[in-house]
Amino acid sequence: MSGPLDYQWEEERYTDGSKWRFLEHKGPVFAPPYEPLPSKVKFYYDGKPMKLSAPAEEVATFFAKMLDHEYTTKDIFRKNFFKDWRKEMTSEEKSKITDLNKCDFTEMSDYFKVQSEARKQMSKEEKQKIKEENERILQEYGFCVMDNHRERIGNFRIEPPGLFRGRGDHPKMGMLKRRIRPEDIIINCSKDSKHPKPPPGTKWKEVRHDNKVTWLVSWTENIQGSIKYIMLNPSSRIKGEKDWQKYETARRLKKCVDRLRSQYRDDWKSKEMRIRQRAVALYFIDKLALRAGNEKEEGETADTVGCCSLRVEHIKLYPEIDGQEFVVEFDFLGKDSIRYYNKIPVEKRVFKNLQLFLENKQPEDDLFDRLNTSILNKHLQELMDGLTAKVFRTYNASITLQQQLKELTSPEENIPAKILSYNRANRAVAILCNHQRAPPKTFEKSMQNLQTKIDAKKDQLSDARRELKSAKADAKVRKDEKTKKAVETKKKAVQRIEEQLMKLEVQATDREENKQIALGTSKLNYLDPRISVAWCKKWNVPIEKIYNKTQREKFAWAIDMADEDFEF
DNA sequence: ACCCTGACTTAGCATTCCGGTT
DNA sequence: AACCGGAATGCTAAGTCAGGGT
Numbered sequence: 001m002s003g004p005l006d007y008q009w010e011e012e013r014y015t016d017g018s019k020w021r022f023l024e025h026k027g028p029v030f031a032p033p034y035e036p037l038p039s040k041v042k043f044y045y046d047g048k049p050m051k052l053s054a055p056a057e058e059v060a061t062f063f064a065k066m067l068d069h070e071y072t073t074k075d076i077f078r079k080n081f082f083k084d085w086r087k088e089m090t091s092e093e094k095s096k097i098t099d100l101n102k103c104d105f106t107e108m109s110d111y112f113k114v115q116s117e118a119r120k121q122m123s124k125e126e127k128q129k130i131k132e133e134n135e136r137i138l139q140e141y142g143f144c145v146m147d148n149h150r151e152r153i154g155n156f157r158i159e160p161p162g163l164f165r166g167r168g169d170h171p172k173m174g175m176l177k178r179r180i181r182p183e184d185i186i187i188n189c190s191k192d193s194k195h196p197k198p199p200p201g202t203k204w205k206e207v208r209h210d211n212k213v214t215w216l217v218s219w220t221e222n223i224q225g226s227i228k229y230i231m232l233n234p235s236s237r238i239k240g241e242k243d244w245q246k247y248e249t250a251r252r253l254k255k256c257v258d259r260l261r262s263q264y265r266d267d268w269k270s271k272e273m274r275i276r277q278r279a280v281a282l283y284f285i286d287k288l289a290l291r292a293g294n295e296k297e298e299g300e301t302a303d304t305v306g307c308c309s310l311r312v313e314h315i316k317l318y319p320e321i322d323g324q325e326f327v328v329e330f331d332f333l334g335k336d337s338i339r340y341y342n343k344i345p346v347e348k349r350v351f352k353n354l355q356l357f358l359e360n361k362q363p364e365d366d367l368f369d370r371l372n373t374s375i376l377n378k379h380l381q382e383l384m385d386g387l388t389a390k391v392f393r394t395y396n397a398s399i400t401l402q403q404q405l406k407e408l409t410s411p412e413e414n415i416p417a418k419i420l421s422y423n424r425a426n427r428a429v430a431i432l433c434n435h436q437r438a439p440p441k442t443f444e445k446s447m448q449n450l451q452t453k454i455d456a457k458k459d460q461l462s463d464a465r466r467e468l469k470s471a472k473a474d475a476k477v478r479k480d481e482k483t484k485k486a487v488e489t490k491k492k493a494v495q496r497i498e499e500q501l502m503k504l505e506v507q508a509t510d511r512e513e514n515k516q517i518a519l520g521t522s523k524l525n526y527l528d529p530r531i532s533v534a535w536c537k538k539w540n541v542p543i544e545k546i547y548n549k550t551q552r553e554k555f556a557w558a559i560d561m562a563d564e565d566f567e568f
Numbered sequence: 569a570c571c572c573t574g575a576c577t578t579a580g581c582a583t584t585c586c587g588g589t590t
Numbered sequence: 591a592a593c594c595g596g597a598a599t600g601c602t603a604a605g606t607c608a609g610g611g612t
Contacts, residue, residue: 159602167580167603213575221602227574228602242576291578292606301604335605336579374570377607390577390606437580446595518580525578548598571612578605585598590591 018211019238023189025144025153027196027204028217028230029137031160031179034058041111044104045097055088059176062163064108071165077174081163084176144216144232145193152233153216158185164223168302168337172223184219214238224300235553244557247528249386250395251568256384257395261286263383268349273356274370278379280353281307281368285392288342289432291335292373292389304333307389308373313363317354326351340434397429397526402568404428405535414499419545420506422535427513429522437518450508457501464494524551529558534566 036057042049043060052060063072063081071077082100089097097103122130141156161179164172182202189195191209198204205219217230232238253260264286267279284290285307293306305314314332321327321343328351329343346354357367373389380387404425409418440446468490475483529547533555536543547555 155601157601165603170603215575218574224603226604229575231576246577294606296605304604306605336581336603338580373607388607435579440596442595449595521579550598569612571610573608573610575608576606579603581601581603583598583600586596588594590593 013241019214020146020211021190022193023144023146023211023216024193025189025196025216026141027187027198028185029141029157030182030199031158037061037108037111042107044107046102047104050096053090053093056085056090056093058161059085059088060103060105061108061112062161062176064105065112066163067105067109071173074173076171077163080172080174081176084174088176146232146236146238149237151236151238154231154233156230158219159221159228166302168304168333170302171299172301175223178222180219186218188213188216188218233553235550235556240554240557243554246394247398247530247568249391250398250528253384253387253391253395254399254568257286260383265347265349268347268353274375276353277357277368277371278376280350280357281371281376282380283346283350285389286396288330288344289393289396289434290340291393292376294373302333302337304335304337306334308368308371308376310367311363312358312361312365312367315354315367317351317358319351328354334434338434338436393433394526397433397522398528398531398568400429400432401425401527402531405531409535409539411539414502415541415545416503416506418539418541420510422532422541422546423510423519424513426519426523426527427517429527430517430519433522433526435518435521436516439515443515447508447511450504450511454501454504454508457497457504461494461497461501464490464497468494524554528568529555530562530566531568533558533562534564537562537564 034054036054039051043052043057044050063085066072072081078100086094086097142153143150144153145151158180159177162177164170164175164177166173182198183205185198185204187196187204187207188210189207190211195207215229215231218227220226221228234240234243260282264279264282267275268283270276270279285292291306293309295309296304305311310332314330316329316331318327318329319325324345326348327343327345329341331339331341334340354367357369361369377388380389380391405422408421408424410421413421468487471483471487471490475487532546533543535541536546543552543559552559
């Protein structure tokens with residue numbers, strides 16, 4: 001696949017800002033067309049059955065499919081849905097259906113439940129057939145040719161229509177996400193490639209040949225009016241190189257971070273308020289790994305903030321609390337409406353500055369009123385080429401992993417214990433970056449199951465120990481080869497069971513500590529994979545224990561590149 | 569200086585897959 | 591063979607940041 005070069009990521013890169021010379025692909029896969037419900041499945045309005053027009057019925061099914069979700073009980077969701085649903089109705093339907101509370105979708109909902117149950121019950125052969133068809137589509141549409149490589153495409157299927165589900169308190173939840181047609185689609189490919197054909201009887205919106213970008217297909221989504229793209233898989237050359245570059249930038253920050261830190265500490269004393277604000281914000285970004293915090297259009301999205309957009313109401317100052325001085329309490333909703341809560345002591349100067357920033361302000365006022373991400377990033381750019389706020393997150397995440405691995409790995413431990421250490425180091429990073437998850441619904445049960453296994457293993461162990469003891473006693477009396485051998489066998493059995501027990505206990509510890517923490521995001525986006533590869537090589541831990549197949553594909557560049565001496 | 573948009577990365581949850589157990 | 595649970599994968603929303611226009 002990579003031709004005469006061993007490492008495709010060592011091929012020459014373009015210096016003129018172009019991303020490719022040749023790009024050929026088959027275009028997107030559209031969502032399957034709507035299939036009307038069988039006539040026996042009824043919708044009821046005000047208790048009476050009512051046949052809906054196909055467009056109105058389709059939108060109704062979107063709601064019916066979500067009936068069990070608490071979304072559908074929320075006022076905003078219902079209001080947005082109803083408004084958009086009415087747009088799809090015929091004028092007769094519109095005049096009849098005026099109150100969502102009088103709509104009964106339960107038959108539709110039950111019908112879909114039966115269907116999904118039936119899908120699960122399909123025979124092996126039927127499932128196999130579907131699998132093969134999916135594989136065929138993947139082979140046809142899931143790959144493209146970019147320059148000399150056949151590359152996997154990330155998301156070649158167009159998002160199907162449905163009801164928009166925002167995260168957190170989103171003002172647009174419940175709105176109709178409309179169906180995307182060929183006429184909405186912009187194709188990007190090279191002139192000299194075989195252009196993808198639109199489905200019979202349709203046309204693309206546009207075919208362009210822009211090699212300054214990496215996307216293959218784009219369309220404009222109707223909820224926020226933003227553009228969506230089809231791009232390559234993370235295993236592709238173009239993504240891998242970019243990823244590598246990202247970590248190289250973070251490593252350059254490592255070289256000058258001391259200088260930057262002493263500079264922003266100096267700036268806490270500046271005569272100029274804007275410089276003090278910039279310096280305190282940067283301190284937060286560095287110390288707490290906060291995101292930059294762009295401004296957002298009010299009312300268009302959920303109310304979330306990052307560092308530069310923090311408001312007065314998001315922090316509390318305690319000159320003294322719990323025996324600590326100069327404590328700042330953060331409490332705000334960040335990206336994806338995930339809560340950030342932290343109470344930390346800060347330097348006296350920072351504290352005094354924060355008091356100053358808060359003077360004469362209302363709770364809803366900006367904490368940093370002389371600062372935004374653009375000002376901050378322009379400043380950072382002057383300090384180091386390529387430096388932006390998010391580089392601090394990458395740098396601090398990766399350096400933390402490296403330090404924690406050094407601290408936590410003990411040479412004499414066995415492989416499961418080493419992996420626990422790795423996960424703990426990973427966890428330290430996830431906590432730093434505030435990567436949370438909802439505790440899995442099955443968490444308690446799965447912990448219980450594991451405990452049952454541990455108990456059983458303990459019983460098994462004491463049985464094995466008892467047997468060993470009696471075998472030893474036996475051997476002492478008889479002193480023959482056969483009984484000696486029996487002792488050895490029993491000893492081995494005890495050892496094996498001890499090892500199994502220890503494995504289970506490690507697993508339980510790991511799972512418990514991981515209850516509300518998501519490791520995946522930092523592993524995939526913040527940790528220089530070369531640190532992990534080097535650690536695996538150093539301690540003879542198979543890389544498969546740390547990265548699954550997909551991750552190994554994404555990090556192929558690092559797996560080839562890093563030896564055990566790699567230092568971030 | 570400010571605003572807007574396009575391109576790209578980062579994010580958590582939902583769904584599917586798969587291998588072990590009953 | 592059916593079932594189950596955890597891991598892997600898929601999905602798409604929600605960020606960051608640069609660049610162009612006014």
